[in-house]
Amino acid sequence: MGWLLVFLAAVSEIIGVVGLKMYSTQKKNAVNTLLFVGGFGCAFALLYASFQFLQLSIAYAVWIGMGTAGGVLVNMIFFGESRNMGRIISVVIIVAGVTGLKAVSV
């Protein structure tokens, strides 16, 4: 149950990032605002719910790793953002850093 909530929280976060992209570069309409604010809102609610089942630092580490990597990948795949090797390596370093830091923080 805990892991399902973390997974859904990461998916919501990626939806929020898609909303962020569309809200800031396309139209500031109701749908994009809802994806942006609603996506991040649901992400936090689901993550918070997962703390009932999992240790906070572990749940947070997995969520932020999946969400950050997913957010960048979605923008590369669906919105044509640059896929140069430097960007990909940098994002891998950031994901390793944020996940590791959350994992060792109690």
Added chain:
Amino acid sequence: MNKSWVYVGLTCLFELFWVYGFNVASSWWHWVIIVGIILVDFHFLSKACEKLPTGTVYAVFAAVGTAGTALMDVVLFAADFHLQKGLFIVLIIIGVVSLKLADNQDEGEVG
């Protein structure tokens, strides 16, 4: 380009304000202020994404939030600091700097 990075800086700063709020909030009107800060933060986040790649902005936002929260816990809320934390924070900083360099290089190639 530079103006957009000012928005990145602002969104990261306001993110740390609301994380601080989460730590100290004790009555309902504190939460009203926190929600206000989050909305301002999201406004800056979207402004930053108008001119910069969203993937870059979001990765930096997550990176600064995580490293900043860890440091805030140590400095303001008496959490333990140990070598592993320091190493991961250094790793995050390396990632952010190299991401910014990679984007600059990309811009140079395109135009």
